[in-house]
Amino acid sequence: MKVLLGVSNRHVHLTEEDYKILFGDEPLNKVKDLVQPGQFSSDKKVSIKTEKRTIDNVRLLGPLRSYTQVEISKTDSFSLGINPPVRNSGELDGAEVVTIIGTNGEVTKPCCIIANRHLHISPSQREELGLVGIDKVYAKVVGEKETIFGDVYIKESPDYTLELHLDTDDGNGALAKTGDEIEIFIQ
């Protein structure tokens, strides 16, 4: 079966508490809807700072969440001089400590991960596609640099629509881009 691809650049999710520290009373505005219903690219950017380096212009995605999380690529991690674990979103055990800097203030906490490859899916789509009881799938990108990605975690919620998320290392390595149609299969 084929699914829509979204290539995720480094980005940040914030709790309401951390948002207020970083941006004070500034309102959080939507710039663009993302494919997942209710999710959006906001007008706010932060800097991510470690002892080694700072990466500026990292986009805050909305809405605010119950956890603060910085998602970067392995390539970014070398640049920042840290070794974040590969995790599903919200699973922050062992996350690397980084400082997130906004216009109003900053927070320093263990919140930085490399996101697992994952497939957003609704329960009905999961049933329809024969993926009930299956935790991980493969995704195959064809082209000049054919690549088969394993360890694509299935992430189910009634709020989700069918979409494969890869980070920029994976997406760029395979020359794949947001909006591509990618083949998904079970081993």
Next chain:
Amino acid sequence: MKVLLGVSNRHVHLTEEDYKILFGDEPLNKVKDLVQPGQFSSDKKVSIKTEKRTIDNVRLLGPLRSYTQVEISKTDSFSLGINPPVRNSGELDGAEVVTIIGTNGEVTKPCCIIANRHLHISPSQREELGLVGIDKVYAKVVGEKETIFGDVYIKESPDYTLELHLDTDDGNGALAKTGDEIEIFIQ
């Protein structure tokens, strides 16, 4: 069969003529031998400049060659705002124009590519491993982000030793690093 992996960061090869423009009479010194016999990491770094951005500290590899070539990742290409083709080394048709800046001068020419995944091999190793007449193989990285890379071009020379080269997008996406032992197979 398993082979040694080398993950190639962005780097530059220069002709003698271009070296003289960039570094004048400065000698080209070896810092470290690479795995491929005779190849080395040099003490010289250049900047790669496009209209959009400059990337500093790009390593010059030695010895000097019959062509000048800048090898970057797809991720680098977005940063630089260019769209280099995916090519085997030395095949510069359609290469992107960049400016290479040294301590003594600069050159601007169509020399920037994204290198194909490739497997260095000697003729005897090729025979031994049953790869005669085969142009491309697959490479499988196991771990937390299992990845199967297709389009790994076989690059034969009596001077070569068996080594798989991936760029930083591919290597980092799969969490693979220089020195890892990687499984190679024929489809």
